[in-house]
Amino acid sequence: MVCRKCRTALPDGSKYCLSCGAKQDITRRPRSRGNGTGSVYQLPSKTWIAVRICGWYTAEDGSIHRKTRSKSGFRTKKEALEYLPLLAVTPAQERSRHITYKELYDKWYPTHRAGESTLGCYRAAIKHFRPLWSAQLADIDVDDLQECMDDCPAGKRTRENMKALCGLLYKYAIPRHLATLNLGEYLIVGGGVSEEKRALPMEAVQALQQAGASIPYGEYIVAQCYLGFRPSELLALDIEDYDPRLRSFVGGAKTEAGRSRIVTISPKIQPIIDRLVGGRTSGPVFVSASGGRLSLRDYRTAFYAALDAIGFDNPMEESNGVIRHRYTPHSCRHTFATLLKDVPAPDKDKLRLIGHTSAEMLRHYQDVDVDSLRRITDAL
Structure with missing residues (x-):
């Protein structure tokens, strides 16, 4: 030697x-990842989660908390490690936290050169994105945009205009460092109400209900399943929207039927609402850990982490070139509609609760299972 x-x-x-x-x-010594590059952990469900610190903030009480971005549901540690670089916070993402979807539209609209007829189509299309108007651009996911398209009660042409408008908005945002990816390219026009939707299974809802406050934001997910609000509508609810005498909320932002609709509260979640309101007279109902309004992005992260915590399988699937979880926060709205199926009540009242005027849209939100079909054929 x-x-x-x-x-x-x-x-x-x-x-x-x-x-x-x-x-x-x-x-x-084995080489470790550098500071700030993130970590991966194995959850009780045996799946892996990738977590990366993206900043710090000071709460109202003066305490300092870290901001994190995470992605869960990975089958192996290797998959989680490979995803870590995608959690890096870019300048575009930081800037996009200071602009809402509607503000982006208002900035883009005067710059677009097109005929009055085309501009009129875009003015009509933006109205169908109303649930996301006040959402920060950085918090909006392709599922949020797709949900608005699927909810559109108009025809296929209107949904095509929605996709075109979304693509134009992101093309305007990317060179101005407000976004890094054109989400409009991943939207599916489809057939609107014919698109398959998955409700969050009741076994998951019941497991979260039994876990109570031991799982962060788990009770928020249960509440959404029994209120039927879209994620953005749920997080927009304020104390002023709650009527303790009638035990109901007034909220919603989608259509004329969906805006300012009255949603009564199921006895199954009334204790949750009572704890969240807790004698407060103002502020958001569904608050973040720091006491402020919970963002769409943080709620989405909490949703996946909560399902992991109860050991519920939520695999990643590919759809139109986008890899996403099978169950998303939007699944809670479909769970609500599915629960409505077993309640003997007029469709018009069910439509008022879910915020639509069309019975076809009500069926769009309801999952059909074999037991439901069997009850019908057994009664023939």
Whole structure:
């Protein structure tokens, strides 16, 4: 053997060089990831979650908390590690936290050169994105945009205009460092109400209900399943929207039927609402850990983490080139509609609760299962 440093010939098994004294047997420590590059953890469900610190903020009480971005549901540690770089916070993402979807539209509209007829189509299309008007651009996911398209009660042409408008908005945002990806390219025009939707299964809802406050934001998910609000509508609810005497909320932002609709509260979640309101007279109902309004992005992250915590399988699937979870926060709205199926009540009242005027849209939100079909055929 030769010295690793001075290349002098050495007897086999030498630990040090007789000429330069260099140690020959060096056990190198395994290379660790650098600070700020993130970490991965295995959850009780045996799946993996990737977490990355993206900043810090000071709460009202003066305490300092970290901001994190995360993605869960990975089958292996390797998959989670490979995803870590995608959690890096870019300048575009920071800037997009200071602009809402409607503000982006208002900035883009005067710059777009098109005929009055085309501009009229875009003015009509933006109205169908109303649930996202006040959402920060950085918090909006392709599922949020797709939900607005699927909810559109108009025809296919209107949904095509919605997709075109979304693509134009992101093309305007990307070179101005407000976004890094054109989400409009991943939207599916489809057939609107014919698109398949998955409700969050009741076994998951019941497990979250039993876990109570032990799972962060788990009770928020249960509340959404029994209120039927879209994620953005749920997080927009304020204390002023709650009527303790009637035990109901007034909220919603989608259509004329959906805006300012009255949603009565199920006895199954009334204790949750009572705890969240807790004698407060103002502020959001569904608050973040710091006491402020919970963002769409943080709620989405909490949703996936909560399902992992109860060991519920929520695999990643590919749809139109986008890899996403099978169940998303929007699934809670479909769970609500599915629960309505077993309640003997007029469709018009159910439509008022869910915020639509069309029975076809009500069926769009309701999952059809074999047991439901069997009850019908057994009654023939």
